[in-house]
Amino acid sequence: MDMKKINWFPGHMVKTRREITANLKLVDAVIEIRDARIVASSQNPEIDKIVGDKPRIILLNKADMAEDQVTRRWKKSLENENTLVLEVNALTGKGLNAIKPTLNELLKDKIARNKERGIVNYTIRAMVVGIPNVGKSSFINRMAKNAIAKVGNRPGVTKNKQWIKTKEGIELLDTPGILWPKFEEETSLNLAFTGAIKDEIMDTETLALRLIERLSHHYKERLIERYALEEFSEDPLENMDNIARKRGCIIKGGEIDYMRVAVMILDEFRSAKLGKISLEWPEVSDD
Template sequence: MHFQWYPGHMTKAKRMMQENIKLIDLIIELVDARIPVSSRNPDIDELGGQKARLILLNKSDLASERWNEKWEQYFKEKGFSVVRVNSRSGAGIKSINKVIQEACREKIDRDRKRGILNRPVRAMVVGIPNVGKSTFINSLAGKACAKTGNKPGVTKGKQWIRLNKQVELLDTPGILWPKFEDQEVGKKLAFIGSIKDEILNTMELAAELIRSLSKSAPDQVKHTYDIAGSEDPYEVLREIAEKKHCLTKGGELDLEKTAALFLDDFRGGKLGRLTLEFPEDYR
């Protein structure tokens, strides 16, 4: 199964980021806590240069708390400021402003010495599609100031958002890199919904996810659906279909519908708090 998706507006978005990077003091990068490395765009490190950096482990409620802590430690060791957040519920959002001020302490002190007082920190919010960027901005600002949607690629343009007297945010469209060097990365992005399902083989993707979970959380699928389980992921899909009575009009098991249901269950946290990649694999 080959994973690739790079709409034309993403090329434009990258160019826009390059043009605006000189205007900002801080890059706030949202990653999905379930796949914190695979959901990072490596272009951002290159574009960011020496700017202050803040990583938000978003959707942390969907990932294992134990691994959230380890990932937070991992990124801090690399010099990033880090906050675990759940943009939908607002968990962790209240601490963001203080962390922004701490991350930009050198810049604020430098301004003060030059006699520049009360200039707000300008932050660029970045993240790949469907990582929850617009929901985060709305949650942080306390109002619906950025478009949101549950499909990748909703934010298409650039907009400045005055958060308070201390912070201004520059929202940017979610961008993926032009080519995945590692298809494992593409697969994980497909798992969380950052690549449009319409261009993927849903049944094959669900089977791959079942195969992946059998290694990292071997009993989770069995317990969630109360099934016997099998080493064959397609057999597992058949068991889920029987349990959920997913049938075609002709009374056959509807594995396509079951696969879509299974992916939705994973993405919505119905399978429990699951992390799919681990810091020791990236040290």
């Protein structure tokens, strides 16, 4: 599976990039959502360039599915005077109560100037950005406390720009998820492992095999424990075969049902049944 040349940049994503650029002047801040398990891979470099020095909150979504220590290191490496980082779960709402005070902190100078001009109840406007399937709709629904934004488990469900009012005195500008023209193999794999890229454009069986290979380096014991493996091989295909046998993924004649075991392994990783897993680490000390 050669993923180095994946080029997936539909027309609606080109349009989204233009919309984000054009609408940036309408908002006070940007709320960027990333996947805490793949913080670097779920960062869209296009967004980074477009947003520039605009005040930004980075939400590390699904933080309860990533290793706490690794997520803390990411937070330390990403924060600066214009950017603050929060660990959240957009689906359950965990951590989202910190959004308003964090925006107040980022925009304190602007809010102070508004007070001097007699504007007390200032409504903060924030643009929500992120790659497809990273949790934007779940975040907006939680903030709005009703299902305004359409939620789906398929990449690219949210299509059209819309403003959403929240009870916290924040207005959110929703934007469709945007990927970028080309990604390197490791980024492509990480996006595919977590479901940010449609499974249909990947070879599911090979993808699961590569996930086993990746987890073997840092989470070998998790695989052994989850699938009750009596032995663990250096060969990921052998481990995949053993997992299939343990879970009864066998077809007529005793052959391995590779599609069935592949789908199961990917589903169990994506639903955190393998425990808290981080697939990327920042280059920062742990003090």
